[in-house]
Amino acid sequence: MRAMLRSHMLRDVFCGMSSAVSDVCARTLPWVHPSPVLVLLTRTAERHPAGAALLRAAAGAALGVPAEQVRVGREPSGRPVLGGAARGLHASVSHVPGLSAVALGSRGPVGVDVERLRAVPAAALARRWFxxxxxxWLAGRSETEQPVQFLRMWTQKEAIGKVLGxxxxxxxxxxxxxxxAPAGTALCPVPGTPRFYIAxxxxxxxxxxxxxxxxxAAGSRLEVLMLPPPAARPDPGAACP
Structure with a gap:
């Protein structure tokens, strides 16, 4: 599975270099349809897990290489930049208590955002910020539906902001x-310029x-994978009497 996923991702890195190369790849490998966007989720107990460690683990799992072979840097804006074995891939990371998400893009920048479902004064927040x-539109939803729809809108805006950096x-x-919009893996266009696609x-x-x-990534469907939870950090005081 890892070897197949690695070949798919590396093919996307190559095929995403230009439209001419993409056309050649489509003709020579018509039976392969890897997604240009991969999302890896993992359960995390920490409130603020180390973002670089998450990115290395996710990119390593996606490419089938040890995490130590992936390097992580940052742009001045804070957007992550992958190097080493993952050079050429685009990345985004988001985490809340209980869940972390990493998005990897082989053809261009990506953005991901995750939020925990919770009660929020959705209508008031929307009037202030949207x-x-x-x-x-949100005011026309039922009171029970408003918090969910508000958080769906908020995460989309966060994800677009991460694409832009x-x-x-x-x-x-x-x-x-x-x-x-219903839940789904299709990257669908949203109004406005520049054009963005959201799933x-x-x-x-x-x-x-x-x-x-x-x-x-227009017209694509992203792929979502679950990673095992990261190993617990050793407690330096565990061996003390």
Missing amino acids: GAREAG TGLSDGGLLRPVRLG LPPAPEGFVLAVASGPE
């Missing part, structure tokens, strides 16, 4: 997103997940 159209600054909260893949119970990409 545009009139989105706030009005700017987060929610520069009017990021006003970028349009998909309203009322709301199924998440473990109690969480909301959104993934965004640029036009490089």
Whole structure:
């Protein structure tokens, strides 16, 4: 499984270099349809797990190489940059208590955001932070549905901000997103310029997940994999009497 996944990802890195190369790959390997966006989820007990360690583990698992062969750097904006065995892949990471998510893109920047489902004053927050159209749409949902839909909208905006490398600054909260879209792995377009594509893949119970990409992944379906929980950190005082 790892070897097959590795070959798929490496083929995507090569095939994503140009449209001409992509056409050749499509003709010579018509039976292979790897997704250009891979999302890896893992259960985490820590409130703030080490992002670099998560990225190394996820990229290593995706490529079938030891995590130690993956290097992780940061752009000035904070966006992760992969090197070593994962050089050429784009990455994004998000975590909340209980769940961490890493998105890897072989054709262009990606963004991922995860939130825990919880009660929030959704209508009031939408009026404060969202545009009139989105706030009005949310106000028309039932009180029980509003928190879920608000968090779905919020995670989409966070994911788009990560694709751009700017987060929610520069009017990021006003970028349009998909309203009322069902959960699914298809990367679907959202209005606006530049054009973004968003998927709301199924998440473990109690969480909301959104993934965004640029036009490089248009028309694709992302793949979601679960990683085993990271090994617990040794307790330095465990051996003390």
